[in-house]
Amino acid sequence: MDSNLTSTLISTIAGFVGVIAGGTISWYVGERKTRLQNTLDLQREWQSEGMAVIRMKADKLLRDNPGKDLLHLELQDTPENYSNILRILTFYQRLYMMIRYRQVNLALTPELFGKDIVWWHVNCFRDRLPNTWIMRNDWFSLYTWLEKHSGASMSTWIDAAERARKHREPSVETGD
Secondary structure, three states, X not given: OOHHHHHHHHHHHHHHHHHHHHHHHHHHHXXXXXHHXXXXXXXXXXXXXHHHHHHHHHHHHHHHOOOOOHHHHHHHOXXXXXXXXXXXXXXXXXXXXXXHOOOOOOOOHHHHHHHHHHHHHHHHHHHHOOOOOHHHHHHHHHHHHHHHHOOOHHHHHHHHHHHHHHHHOOOOOOOO
């Protein structure tokens, strides 16, 4: 084989490999940046003033109606009040879909959302989501995912949420 032809062939192959490697690295870096941005956008939404008001109203509705599942609350309360609970559930449903399809930073997600997911699980959704609701499956799937990916923090979050629940619920012995 001619040395010029060999040199040209090697240069062409090296260039092709370089383009493929560069494109792959660029795609990977772009994907990581997008996942991080999606995660931070969700955190910003969750911590926004509007969502804080929604969480407070939903929490008040739950505290005012101890022991009632969400189906009973839906039937008895105004749509405006009840919709706050649905907004929280749909936020977490969207978060779970983004986790499933790897559209968020999976390492950062438990740290940013774990404590709040556990709090809502213990204080609301664990015992109040009707078995017939499709959202129930998404919620419990999110919670199961968190259990698998949160490490040692999970037990701390559960303990804190259980303590909060005890202080929120009326005492049976004292009738408070």
